[in-house]
Amino acid sequence: MAALSSCRVLDLTTPLGHLCGKILGDLGADVIKIEPPAGDAGRSRAPLYTDPSGARHSMFWLSYNSNKRGITLNLESPAGRELFLRLAKDADMILESFPPGYMKSLGLAHENLAAQDSKLVYTAITPFGQTGPYREFCAEDLELMALCGVMSLTGYPGKAPLRISLSQSEGWASLYAAMGTLTAYHYRQRSGEGQFVDVSAQAACVIQCVHAPFFWDYNRELPKREGEFMTGRTITGAKFRAIWPCKDGYLTFIIYGGPAGQKTNRALTEWMDSKGLAPEFLKTKDWNQLDVNVLTQAEVDQMESVIGIFFAGITKEEYMKGVVARGMLGYPVSTAEDVLRDDQLTARNYWQSIPIAGRAEPAHFPGEFAKFSEMRCAIRRPAPTLGEHNSEIYTQELGISTERMMELRAARVI
Amino acid sequence: MSDMKTPQALDDVVVVEFAAFAAGPCVGKYLANHGAFVAKVESISRPDGFRAHYPPFKDNKRGVNRSGVFAMNNDGVYSVGINLKSPAGVDVARQLVAKADVVIENFTPGTMQRLGFGYGDLRRENPRLVMLSTCNLGQTGPRAQHPGFGSQLTSLSGFTHLIGEPNQSPVIAYGPYIDYIAVGFGFIAILAALEYRRRTGLGQHIDLSQYESGVHFIAPAILDCQLLGTIADRMGNRHATAAPHGVYPCQAPDTWCTISAFDDQQWTRLAGAMNNPGWAVSRRFATQLGRKENETELDALLAQWTRQQDATRVMARLQEAGIHAAKVLNVAELYDDPQLAHRHLWGKVTPQEVGLHHVENPAFKLSRTPHVDPRPEPALNEHTDLVLRRLLGMATQQIDQLVDQGALERTR
Numbered sequence: 001m002a003a004l005s006s007c008r009v010l011d012l013t014t015p016l017g018h019l020c021g022k023i024l025g026d027l028g029a030d031v032i033k034i035e036p037p038a039g040d041a042g043r044s045r046a047p048l049y050t051d052p053s054g055a056r057h058s059m060f061w062l063s064y065n066s067n068k069r070g071i072t073l074n075l076e077s078p079a080g081r082e083l084f085l086r087l088a089k090d091a092d093m094i095l096e097s098f099p100p101g102y103m104k105s106l107g108l109a110h111e112n113l114a115a116q117d118s119k120l121v122y123t124a125i126t127p128f129g130q131t132g133p134y135r136e137f138c139a140e141d142l143e144l145m146a147l148c149g150v151m152s153l154t155g156y157p158g159k160a161p162l163r164i165s166l167s168q169s170e171g172w173a174s175l176y177a178a179m180g181t182l183t184a185y186h187y188r189q190r191s192g193e194g195q196f197v198d199v200s201a202q203a204a205c206v207i208q209c210v211h212a213p214f215f216w217d218y219n220r221e222l223p224k225r226e227g228e229f230m231t232g233r234t235i236t237g238a239k240f241r242a243i244w245p246c247k248d249g250y251l252t253f254i255i256y257g258g259p260a261g262q263k264t265n266r267a268l269t270e271w272m273d274s275k276g277l278a279p280e281f282l283k284t285k286d287w288n289q290l291d292v293n294v295l296t297q298a299e300v301d302q303m304e305s306v307i308g309i310f311f312a313g314i315t316k317e318e319y320m321k322g323v324v325a326r327g328m329l330g331y332p333v334s335t336a337e338d339v340l341r342d343d344q345l346t347a348r349n350y351w352q353s354i355p356i357a358g359r360a361e362p363a364h365f366p367g368e369f370a371k372f373s374e375m376r377c378a379i380r381r382p383a384p385t386l387g388e389h390n391s392e393i394y395t396q397e398l399g400i401s402t403e404r405m406m407e408l409r410a411a412r413v414i
Numbered sequence: 415m416s417d418m419k420t421p422q423a424l425d426d427v428v429v430v431e432f433a434a435f436a437a438g439p440c441v442g443k444y445l446a447n448h449g450a451f452v453a454k455v456e457s458i459s460r461p462d463g464f465r466a467h468y469p470p471f472k473d474n475k476r477g478v479n480r481s482g483v484f485a486m487n488n489d490g491v492y493s494v495g496i497n498l499k500s501p502a503g504v505d506v507a508r509q510l511v512a513k514a515d516v517v518i519e520n521f522t523p524g525t526m527q528r529l530g531f532g533y534g535d536l537r538r539e540n541p542r543l544v545m546l547s548t549c550n551l552g553q554t555g556p557r558a559q560h561p562g563f564g565s566q567l568t569s570l571s572g573f574t575h576l577i578g579e580p581n582q583s584p585v586i587a588y589g590p591y592i593d594y595i596a597v598g599f600g601f602i603a604i605l606a607a608l609e610y611r612r613r614t615g616l617g618q619h620i621d622l623s624q625y626e627s628g629v630h631f632i633a634p635a636i637l638d639c640q641l642l643g644t645i646a647d648r649m650g651n652r653h654a655t656a657a658p659h660g661v662y663p664c665q666a667p668d669t670w671c672t673i674s675a676f677d678d679q680q681w682t683r684l685a686g687a688m689n690n691p692g693w694a695v696s697r698r699f700a701t702q703l704g705r706k707e708n709e710t711e712l713d714a715l716l717a718q719w720t721r722q723q724d725a726t727r728v729m730a731r732l733q734e735a736g737i738h739a740a741k742v743l744n745v746a747e748l749y750d751d752p753q754l755a756h757r758h759l760w761g762k763v764t765p766q767e768v769g770l771h772h773v774e775n776p777a778f779k780l781s782r783t784p785h786v787d788p789r790p791e792p793a794l795n796e797h798t799d800l801v802l803r804r805l806l807g808m809a810t811q812q813i814d815q816l817v818d819q820g821a822l823e824r825t826r
Contacts, residue, residue, distance in 0.1 A: 001613070047654060057641075059635075060634045063636075131756065132757060136733075137740075142661075147753075152742055152743065154587065160661040162577060162585065168631060171595070171630070178602050179605075183424065184783075186605055186609065187424075195781045196782075197781075208588075209589075210483075211482060214483060214771075216745050218470045218471070218473075219472070225585070234469070235474050250574075253566075254565070293467070334575060335572065336575075336632060336646050339571060339572045339629060343557075348554060348623070365633070365637070371552070372621075373618045373621075374614075375610060
């Protein structure tokens with residue numbers, strides 16, 4: 001048994017909410033992804049893999065729609081709405097990410113459905129929320145990353161703020177949507193009362209600024225982007241290099257204080273010394289006394305200049321082995337390929353092998369987001385193909401006749 | 415267990431937290447935001463590291479009750495002073511755990527076992543207990559014991575490689591980006607385990623690797639390198655298909671706006687909103703492929719247009735025309751953004767030593783059980799009496815004795 005194995009979810013979301021439905025599916029819910037007959041926008045999100053039959057598969061779609069069954073349904077046709085209401089009767093949760101007011105225009109808003117079932121948890125995920133001055137604004141990842149503040153903290157001073165080159169806002173919106181949905185579900189299981197969950201992607205994305213807003217709130221200091229450097233760690237204003245070129249890429253290392261940092265600094269000095277690269281000032285430093293909070297820029301620069309020379313001569317793999325053997329803080333800057341090869345993930349059986357059409361070898365998908373002692377949250381089924389479960393759900397479960405199915409298909413209702 | 419009269423979605427949940435920094439405590443904060451009673455076990459000799467080591471401190475004066483990054487992760491939580499080096503203190507902590515629905519810890523794997531607080535120990539006394547152990551790389555595996563911080567784990571897990579301009583050094587994400595992905599998944603895992611317990615009567619242990627939960631946010635790149643043989647790389651602000659898709663300078667220093675067009679209709683609307691300057695209606699920009707082909711020139715021309723204008727007005731004007739556009743807010747502007755203000759993202763609290771400041775309210779709004787106004791982050795050991803009275807029914811005299819023995823601590 002899984003946590004949500006008695007729970008049915010209707011997932012009407014666009015890419016903004018795909019991960020939310022997947023998380024609920026991972027927890028055992030019966031998630032039905034409902035797409036327009038032409039298919040969800042996520043199916044055409046680049047990059048795409050074309051299988052030998054010519055069918056195209058989006059990496060985004062495959063990633064965030066496992067553990068869902070898939071049906072097609074045109075909500076804008078009266079027959080489609082009628083089918084949706086029949087499905088909704090057995091649903092515990094509904095997820096949607098249409099523009100505010102769209103479901104209402106179809107007569108399928110929370111208030112319409114709650115009249116039929118007061119236990120329903122109804123989650124709406126939008127870029128900015130259901131109400132407010134930006135509610136009609138259109139936004140994809142770039143706009144959300146801009147309006148949540150995080151881009152102002154990413155990139156080089158004086159140059160254009162940057163986003164992460166792989167869309168992140170959908171992940172954040174979906175994560176907070178799943179949190180909100182489960183919070184509401186917890187209450188419903190106690191009280192029998194469902195409710196409406198209004199999720200703002202912009203608000204969810206603000207967490208990416210982490211504690212930067214608190215510098216402004218507390219001291220009217222404005223943190224900004226500093227490229228490869230970390231700021232905000234001292235009362236002197238010194239910045240610390242966090243990204244270092246190495247032989248075959250980049251690695252991350254930061255001069256830390258505290259017990260772990262002191263140990264790291266000592267171990268690095270020894271490591272450098274073993275290659276004859278530790279100058280006297282580094283070897284004679286009393287690391288136990290190092291207080292990062294009060295380091296000046298000149299002190300930081302002096303240490304970093306010699307550390308950089310050492311790092312330039314080692315590979316990512318050598319660095320990883322070294323930091324592990326020496327108990328130091330630090331990691332390589334990994335590519336997706338490095339992540340796939342990581343022995344820690346392999347040892348924990350993180351990857352899940354999922355067959356891919358036209359490929360002899362299965363692909364490794366990210367597996368359980370957590371390891372539970374009493375249940376699994378692994379992939380039980382891959383992302384559905386378009387309309388894959390139409391007959392299973394409409395014919396076998398709703399009892400719609402084959403003839404009626406043909407009519408519905410011909411009318412593009414399904 | 416809530417102080418409030420309004421029903422709170424999680425006000426039936428009692429949490430005991432043995433956690434520090436971001437990844438553990440922020441889960442407790444989020445549970446508290448919806449009414450859970452969260453007791454954070456601390457002591458003067460072992461306060462949450464964010465209290466002591468990390469700015470911002472109010473007015474740049476260090477102090478255990480002056481940290482903004484601590485406040486961010488702990489509003490609504492109660493601090494109970496227990497000295498775990500004292501056997502009597504350990505005994506009190508065990509009694510608290512016996513009353514708890516949830517324990518959250520984020521020590522290095524093995525630490526809780528050494529303290530006698532491993533899941534096996536705790537479960538014997540409280541089989542209904544849900545315990546979240548969250549750490550960098552998980553409780554098992556060859557590198558489980560290797561120490562690490564979230565800001566660097568963000569690099570190990572593939573994010574940093576994807577930030578920056580092509581063929582240049584990657585740049586960092588500000589702070590421990592991946593920690594907060596793990597916070598969300600940790601919160602979700604706890605509510606899932608509580609639902610499992612409601613149905614079966616059984617508690618359970620959750621081993622959450624921040625690395626593993628974080629990699630879900632780069633899942634498409636993991637598939638790219640297997641199915642397409644391409645390793646996802648940084649590409650500034652550019653997009654695989656959309657053009658324009660960038661950040662452009664505006665009139666005032668260091669003000670910027672984004673503009674993006676995902677199809678030719680959006681581009682035509684954008685040209686119209688700029689009053690159709692000659693270059694914008696030229697054929698080389700008429701199609702998506704043409705704009706991609708000539709993107710560097712396109713970006714430069716758009717920047718010439720935006721440089722004459724105010725970023726907020728660019729956003730308003732282009733959004734009015736149905737075009738994707740936004741102002742790049744700095745973190746100060748987050749407090750004034752009309753949409754975030756409309757949603758009351760920032761709550762106000764007034765802890766004694768720091769005075770009025772803001773904390774983040776939940777990003778989701780619940781119609782029937784809205785979160786109530788936040789409570790301030792706790793001063794170190796502020797709620798020793800409150801927690802022990804409430805959960806264990808201890809009398810003040812009993813607490814006095816344990817304080818005298820050095821097992822318990824109160825605010826000094």
